[in-house]
Structures are given as structure tokens and as C-alpha cells.
Amino acid sequence: MRALKLSKKDEIKLYDVLKEFGEVWAPVPKGSKYVYGKIEKKEDLVIHEECILPIIPVKKFLMPPDFTMLKFTPSKYSIPEEDIPTTVVVGVPACDIHAVNILDKFYTTDYVDNYYMKRRERLIIIGKSGTPRENCFCHKSNTSIVEEGYDLFFFDLGDYYLVWVGSEKGDDIVRKGADIFSEEVPKDVSKKFVEFRRNRNKSYINDVDLEGVTDLMELMYDAPFWDEFGEKCLSCGQCTMVCPTCTCFNVIDDLALSGETGERRRYWDSCMFKDYSLVAGQHNFRESKAERLKLWYTHKLKAFIGHFGSPSCVGCGRCIETCPVDINVVTVVEKMKG
Amino acid sequence: MKKKPTLGIYGFTGCAGCQLAVLDCEDILVDLFNYVDIKVFYEAMSNNEDVANVDIALVEGSINTNKQLNELKEIREKAGVLVAFGSCANFGGIQAMALGDGKWEQRFTRVYGDAKFTVAIPREAQPIHKFVKVDAFIPGCPPSTPQMLRALTQLLHGNQPTYTNSPVCLECKFRENECLLNDGKLCLGPLTMGGCTAPCPSHNTPCIGCWGIIDEANHTSELKLLKEKGFKTEDIIQRFRIFGGSKIVEKVQKLLEVE
Numbered sequence A: 001m002r003a004l005k006l007s008k009k010d011e012i013k014l015y016d017v018l019k020e021f022g023e024v025w026a027p028v029p030k031g032s033k034y035v036y037g038k039i040e041k042k043e044d045l046v047i048h049e050e051c052i053l054p055i056i057p058v059k060k061f062l063m064p065p066d067f068t069m070l071k072f073t074p075s076k077y078s079i080p081e082e083d084i085p086t087t088v089v090v091g092v093p094a095c096d097i098h099a100v101n102i103l104d105k106f107y108t109t110d111y112v113d114n115y116y117m118k119r120r121e122r123l124i125i126i127g128k129s130g131t132p133r134e135n136c137f138c139h140k141s142n143t144s145i146v147e148e149g150y151d152l153f154f155f156d157l158g159d160y161y162l163v164w165v166g167s168e169k170g171d172d173i174v175r176k177g178a179d180i181f182s183e184e185v186p187k188d189v190s191k192k193f194v195e196f197r198r199n200r201n202k203s204y205i206n207d208v209d210l211e212g213v214t215d216l217m218e219l220m221y222d223a224p225f226w227d228e229f230g231e232k233c234l235s236c237g238q239c240t241m242v243c244p245t246c247t248c249f250n251v252i253d254d255l256a257l258s259g260e261t262g263e264r265r266r267y268w269d270s271c272m273f274k275d276y277s278l279v280a281g282q283h284n285f286r287e288s289k290a291e292r293l294k295l296w297y298t299h300k301l302k303a304f305i306g307h308f309g310s311p312s313c314v315g316c317g318r319c320i321e322t323c324p325v326d327i328n329v330v331t332v333v334e335k336m337k338g
Numbered sequence B: 001m002k003k004k005p006t007l008g009i010y011g012f013t014g015c016a017g018c019q020l021a022v023l024d025c026e027d028i029l030v031d032l033f034n035y036v037d038i039k040v041f042y043e044a045m046s047n048n049e050d051v052a053n054v055d056i057a058l059v060e061g062s063i064n065t066n067k068q069l070n071e072l073k074e075i076r077e078k079a080g081v082l083v084a085f086g087s088c089a090n091f092g093g094i095q096a097m098a099l100g101d102g103k104w105e106q107r108f109t110r111v112y113g114d115a116k117f118t119v120a121i122p123r124e125a126q127p128i129h130k131f132v133k134v135d136a137f138i139p140g141c142p143p144s145t146p147q148m149l150r151a152l153t154q155l156l157h158g159n160q161p162t163y164t165n166s167p168v169c170l171e172c173k174f175r176e177n178e179c180l181l182n183d184g185k186l187c188l189g190p191l192t193m194g195g196c197t198a199p200c201p202s203h204n205t206p207c208i209g210c211w212g213i214i215d216e217a218n219h220t221s222e223l224k225l226l227k228e229k230g231f232k233t234e235d236i237i238q239r240f241r242i243f244g245g246s247k248i249v250e251k252v253q254k255l256l257e258v259e
């Protein structure tokens, strides 16, 4: 891995370099929040000082909320020739890159999901470390820094960005932009970098204590607070939509009137919905909302470790910001710890 | 060619928007004529038979008069499969928003005084399942084209229509909207059946529940939440009632008991 320097005075030229590689997407304002939007003008590519968490995370590029998987007739099927553009997404925080690494494991271990892979191969990730937001707790979930999963990663060190190159594609980009990415990194860079990290570590506001929660999930599985949360839960599913590591989807066939041809659609589903755990014969594994919440938090804080070696909560805090009735990692952990 | 299934599209009290939604299928409409033989279409045909023997009957609207009730019963007798089509047929629609709120006779007299009705004797607006067996339902105010076509296709091939048993919030999040509830607005998205693609919150307007109440709706929790946000109980209940129709009645009573 190597590191280069991008002067802030050259930042405006970044767009023209990136656009050579594909569509450029970055956080754009929507109401009081941000969404990843397509950037059409170089002035609109803004690198923010603080971490930006768009309403829907990077997963929207890798597994769109609703898409056609295939079209069929009685004798054959075809996968629509999709024109999936190469997308360069800029300004992705460390936690969300960890989330992509988790999605990569999930969708490529045991069974390879080709729909995912096709999009993953065409996604270029440019990460950026920034000041934590109010609800962030990546310092507690070991996701505040990231070593893999990005193509380039930016640190704001005052009048320049320190740019880590994390992949061959990243390398291609800095070569193409040789006039703005400089090998001549200032001598005091390590001092500045340490200082940046120290300041950042000091600026977290969310102080949730995740120590031991994996075991507590087991011990508190039958605790009464789950029923209290169950009574409150609106089953709106927003927590699962905004969580960067939620992957569930449903598949349905839409037939044409003839009943002979049709298309197969795949769209995001949520374990917070009753029908999600409904099986043949009207049996439902998780009839109550409390059961569904337990499943989710087990999945986020515990079960994933057994399969993939780390919990699947990356500390982004979106559930905290989004759940209308304050069911989130912090309130759940607080209950578990009494 | 196999004989085409016959279809009847009937309408009672409502805005006729559901019937118009069938016409609004445009290009697919022509295709529809290839697969079904439409015997009755109140809104769109001039030479309608009164009530015909049909394989599938789509019934729009609530029942508001005794005459309608008799007609509904006849439709039921002459239909293979009877489908409640749209919110009014399913829950009563906005004309049923006062269901269970005191006596209907009193409300009626307050508005119409002692007017005499000769053509059709009015009665309290009710969804059709209150009177006849309903085999399937298509939600919506009016139903969306994809949802309606999916249901019709399923019916034509002898299957039970599937519907979207997830709340409006799902599609609202697909469209990357900031949650209006968190912004202090009275949004009924979590209580409402999805399928509409969340046009209202996508235009920064709270959902008022026109697709009907979803099975899982947690009115108790949403009422509590909205009160914490400063709304008055009456105003919240009033909003629940707009499209709550017959489904909200029981829930409202329970909620008020809790108060």
C-alpha cells in the first residue's frame, strides 16, 4: 500500500479524473440529510470534513432495492442485458467500508451471488475519514479505521489529503491523475496523521459500552425488556433498510396476463415484517415483534461472529437516528447492562 | 381457443377511481380484452347487463343504500370469485370514517334532517365483506396498475392474489426519504399497507393511510409516540379514522379504553 498527497487547491480537479473511470456518485443533501447522488459538475463533488452517512448506505449500489433478475417464457429464461455502469462512490466513511467487506463475505462465501458480484466488480470506493457524528460508535465496534475494501482512502490533514491507495484500480486513478496526486508527501506527515487520529478519537460523543455484549445477548435472551421493545416496535422496517449490513430480500414472479411469460423480481425485505418468517401451512417462526427484534440484534451483535469472525454491526449509528421509537443498538445494550 | 373467463366490474359508493384505474392501464388494457370477456363495466360500457353471471367480479365502493345491498347480494350469487376492489370496498373508504362513532341515525339526521328518501334507502357506509363472502381483495385508493394486474393475472389463472404485506415505510425507504415521523409529522406509513410506492412521503407529505391498515399495525405505539410529539389524542384518532373504516373501529375502542 502506498500513500500520496492531494492538495486541497487541486481538489476541484478530482472530478475530471474520476469521471474517466465511471459515473461519479457522492453524498448530496436531501432535506436535513444526505443521499448518494450522481455528480454532474465538478463543483458538486464536495468532500466533507465530518463523516457523512447517507440515508441508504453503499449497499444500494450493490443490491438495488428492487430489480428484475430475469425474464422467462415457457421454454427459456434470459437475464436482462443490464447496463451496469462503473460507479465511483466518493466520501464513504470507514464503517460503511467495513460493511461492504461484510457484504462481500456474505455474498461470496458458500454461494456466490452473481447479481451482487456483477455490481461489486463495477464499484470503485473512495473512502474518507472524518469527524464522528453524534451517534457514531465505530471506536467501540472496531470499525473506525479500515485496511481493505477501498480503492482510495482520504485523510484530511489540513491543507492536503493523505491518500491511501488500496487496490489496482486505485492505483490506476492516481496514475491518471498524476498531476494532482503527488508522491511528495510532506516530511511531518506522520506527526500530522497521529495528531489527526488522536483528535478524531477524542471527538466521539456516543459512549455506548459494547464490552461483553456478545455473551450478554445469550444471557439476556429471555429478559423481559424484549417484550417491552416488542410492544413499542412499529414494524416499519426502517432499521433494516438503513443498516449497511442488512441483506435480506424477497423474490417474486410477476406473470404477464397470458400466464406464460413473466419476470422475476428481487426486492429488499425485512425480518421486522411478519410475513418474512411465514412458511408453508401458515406457520410462523417469529410471530411476535419481540422475537423479530431478538433475531435482529442477535444477528448484529453475535451470530455473525460464528460465521464470519466479526459482529455485523459496524457502529454507523443509523438505527439510532432512524428508529422512530428509539429501539437501537444503544438502547438495547443499555437494557442488557441494566 | 379456450373460452375466455368472464369479468364484471361493478361500482357502488366511491369516487369511481378504482374503475378508472382499470382504464388507466392503457397499453395493457387492449391485452386484457384478449384474455377476458368483460360482461359488465359500469364506468366504461354503455350496454351493461344489470348483473351478469361472471367468473370474476371486481366490486368497487362501499354499500350505502339498501338497493346497493340487494345488488351486491345478486352479484355474489352470480360470481365465481368476488373481489373487493380498492379501499372503499375493503374497509368502507372515507365515507366510513365515522363508523362506530355514536349512532349513524343521529349523524344522518344532523346532516339531512327529516328528508324522505324514495329511490334508495340510505344506510351506514360499510365495506362489502360485512354482507357477503369476499374471496380476494385488491387494496389501494385507487389500486396501482402493477398491483392490479398482478392480482388479475393471478385470478385469471386460478390463484389467490398476493398483496403487499409490508408497510408504506418499505417503499418510502426505497426512495431514500427522510422519515417524516422523526421530523415531528403525523405520518401513518408504519400502519398502512404498502404497494403505493410511497408517493406522499416522497413529496414531503405525510401518509394518511389510504391503502388501508396493515395487519401488523401498532396503533397503540404510534398513538403514544405522536402524543409525545405534541399531537392531541382526538387529532390522532381522527387521522387514524380517515381511511381506517371498519378495520379501525375495534382498534380505536381498545385505544380509547387504554386512555
Ligand code: SF4
Binding pocket: A051, A052, A053, A093, A094, A095, A096, A130, A131, A132, A133, A136, A137, A138, A139, A143, A144, A314, A315, A316, A317
Ligand atoms: S461510525 Fe465512524 S466511520 Fe462511520 S461515520 Fe461515524 S465516525 Fe465515521
Ligand code: SF4
Binding pocket: A239, A242, A243, A244, A245, A300, A312, A313, A314, A315, A316, A317, A318, A319, A320, A329
Ligand atoms: S445495527 Fe445500527 S449501528 Fe450497527 S451497523 Fe446497523 S444501523 Fe449501523
Ligand code: SF4
Binding pocket: A232, A233, A234, A235, A236, A237, A238, A239, A240, A272, A322, A323, A324, A325, A326, A327
Ligand atoms: S425497531 Fe424501530 S425502525 Fe425497526 S421496525 Fe421497529 S420501529 Fe421500525
Ligand code: SF4
Binding pocket: A236, A238, B168, B169, B170, B172, B173, B177, B178, B179, B180, B181, B182, B187, B188, B189, B190, B198, B201, B206, B207
Ligand atoms: S416518512 Fe412515513 S412512510 Fe416514510 S418511513 Fe417515515 S413513517 Fe414511514
Ligand code: SF4
Binding pocket: B141, B168, B192, B193, B196, B197, B198, B199, B200, B201, B206, B207, B208, B209, B210, B211, B212
Ligand atoms: S396516503 Fe399513504 S397509502 Fe395512500 S398513496 Fe399516500 S403514501 Fe400511499
